[in-house]
Amino acid sequence: MQIPFLPLKSVTEKYSEEINAAVLRVVNSGWYLQGSENKSFEENFAKFIGTEYCIGCANGLDALFLILRAYKELDIMHDGDEVIVPANTYIATILAITENNLKPILVEPTFDNLEIDDSKIEERITPKTRAIMIVHLYGRCAYTEKIGALCKKYNLKLIEDNAQAHGCCFKDKRTGSLGDAAGHSFYPGKNLGALGDGGAVTTDNQQLAECIRALANYGSQKKYVFKYCGRNSRLDEIQAAVLDVKLRHLDEDNVCRQKIAKYYYENINNSKIVLPKRIADKNNVYHLFPVFCRERNNFQQYLKDSGIQTLIHYPIPPHKQECYKKWNNISLPITEKIHNQELSLPMSPCLTWEEAEYVVDCVNAF
Ligand SMILES: *Cc1c(COP(=O)(O)O)cnc(C)c1O
Numbered sequence: 181m182q183i184p185f186l187p188l189k190s191v192t193e194k195y196s197e198e199i200n201a202a203v204l205r206v207v208n209s210g211w212y213l214q215g216s217e218n219k220s221f222e223e224n225f226a227k228f229i230g231t232e233y234c235i236g237c238a239n240g241l242d243a244l245f246l247i248l249r250a251y252k253e254l255d256i257m258h259d260g261d262e263v264i265v266p267a268n269t270y271i272a273t274i275l276a277i278t279e280n281n282l283k284p285i286l287v288e289p290t291f292d293n294l295e296i297d298d299s300k301i302e303e304r305i306t307p308k309t310r311a312i313m314i315v316h317l318y319g320r321c322a323y324t325e326k327i328g329a330l331c332k333k334y335n336l337k338l339i340e341d342n343a344q345a346h347g348c349c350f351k352d353k354r355t356g357s358l359g360d361a362a363g364h365s366f367y368p369g370k371n372l373g374a375l376g377d378g379g380a381v382t383t384d385n386q387q388l389a390e391c392i393r394a395l396a397n398y399g400s401q402k403k404y405v406f407k408y409c410g411r412n413s414r415l416d417e418i419q420a421a422v423l424d425v426k427l428r429h430l431d432e433d434n435v436c437r438q439k440i441a442k443y444y445y446e447n448i449n450n451s452k453i454v455l456p457k458r459i460a461d462k463n464n465v466y467h468l469f470p471v472f473c474r475e476r477n478n479f480q481q482y483l484k485d486s487g488i489q490t491l492i493h494y495p496i497p498p499h500k501q502e503c504y505k506k507w508n509n510i511s512l513p514i515t516e517k518i519h520n521q522e523l524s525l526p527m528s529p530c531l532t533w534e535e536a537e538y539v540v541d542c543v544n545a546f
Contacts, residue, residue: 183526183535185489186369190530195425199375202421209417214397217420222380224427225364230357231382233389236415237396240343240365243379244276244313246413247339247361250391251310252280253408256337261310263339266296266322267499267515269315273341274498276363277313285309286499286507288514292457294470295322297514301330311337316345316355318493319371319437319467320459323350323358331359339363342382344467346372347434356382366415366423371437371467372430374419433529437466440531444469447540452479454521468493471543472521479546480523486542491524 192199206217218236226234237243251257259281265273267286277284285304290297296314312331314322323340331338338359342348346364348355356362366378381392391408394401399410415423426433438461445458454472470493473479483490497519499507525539 181535181538182487183489183531183539185491185524185526186528187530188368188373191373191528192375194530195429198425199422202425203375203418206417206421212417213414215417217417217424218415221415221420221424221427224424225380226382228427228430229354229362229382231362232384233382233386235381235389235393235396236420237379237381237392238413238415239377239379240341240363240367240370241272241276241379242396242411242413243363243365243381244273244339244341245279246392246395247363247381247383247388248276248280248282248311249395250388251337253391253395254387257282257310260308262306262308264301264304264309264312264336266315266317267512268294268497268518269317269341270343270494271498271501271503272343272365273313273315274504278504282310283308284498286510286512286515288512289518291514291517293320293459294318294456294518295320296327298324298326298330301327305330305334305336309334309336311339313339313341314359315341315343316348318456318470319345319348319465320456321345321348321350321355321463323355328358337361343367343370345465346370347430348465349462357384360385361388366419371434371465372423372426374426375422376416376419378415378419378423379413380415434465436529436531437527438464440527440536441466441469443533443536444525444540448543450544450546452546453543466527468524469527470522470524472518473523474521476521476523482546483523483542488526488539488542490526492522493524494519494522 222234340362342356343365361383366374396413399408
């Protein structure tokens with residue numbers, strides 16, 4: 181059997197009739213940017229997430245960048261201010277901070293749940309701290325009441341990187357509506373994925389929303405009048421139309437992921453393989469299914485030889501990257517352990533039972 185990590189062709193085929201109709205509608209409309217498709221998707225996504233505003237933009241990195249940039253334009257953040265962020269994240273989270281001349285303060289996660297360790301945040305807060313940026317990594321909710329309380333106590337903005345957790349909840353609220361603003365990515369492989377790049381910001385703050393919308397449109401609120409030195413970051417009409425279709429099916433797709441995860445949790449049984457702490461389904465939309473193994477590279481090769489494609493998320497943590505040379509000597513043992521031992525098993529709404537059974541059998545036989 182050959183099991184691809186994420187067969188995007190099948191993911192699209194699942195809803196191909198609706199997707200094809202949506203794409204054709206845009207093609208034939210003659211209107212390709214900033215039109216009714218964006219408006220409709222923004223309204224529907226804001227409603228889904230539970231915020232007043234949604235602003236479509238070009239990708240997830242831009243969404244995060246624009247939030248911080250807007251806080252700078254609104255005089256809430258300034259060059260050199262600090263943003264607390266988990267050390268184990270995808271590089272984009274950190275780039276959004278450093279591109280704005282802000283300073284990421286890298287905080288370790290717990291190995292247990294892979295999200296930022298909320299007991300290590302307060303000691304890192306200084307007079308320069310302006311925000312805590314949480315990342316709902318792997319589809320797991322990273323928010324805790326303690327983080328919310330710290331933001332209140334120290335008057336910090338709470339920003340969510342929700343690139344990997346569309347549809348995830350904390351209590352009865354969706355991730356993306358838990359803080360002051362959230363950045364979303366619609367990269368094709370994400371739970372809500374476009375057929376190309378896409379992103380969005382969600383927020384309840386009107387002033388922030390207006391500033392972000394202007395910044396994403398060359399800094400303009402009125403045609404040919406430029407209030408800020410903005411950039412061009414747009415979600416195109418074809419992607420918005422596709423996303424509107426896929427948004428309608430997101431919850432059912434996430435349920436498929438949760439069923440596969442349940443099967444993995446209940447049947448993977450190998451003392452060499454450690455699974456992350458299992459949390460309630462409403463708190464995890466299983467963007468990925470990470471497992472941990474001391475012999476990770478051997479384990480990956482063995483699965484490959486068995487026809488199972490896996491990926492590592494991520495092989496090198498941000499502080500060990502060449503682009504951040506100045507942090508290369510910092511020691512972050514938990515982050516490094518995660519990056520050294522992590523392997524993501526196949527996970528998608530299209531994985532069949534037969535495939536999941538085969539994955540489990542191979543993992544158990546390692
Ligand atoms: C994918 C991702 C991003 C960036 O999204 P792009 O659309 O690829 O720019 C940011 N943060 C996290 C955690 C991601 O997984």
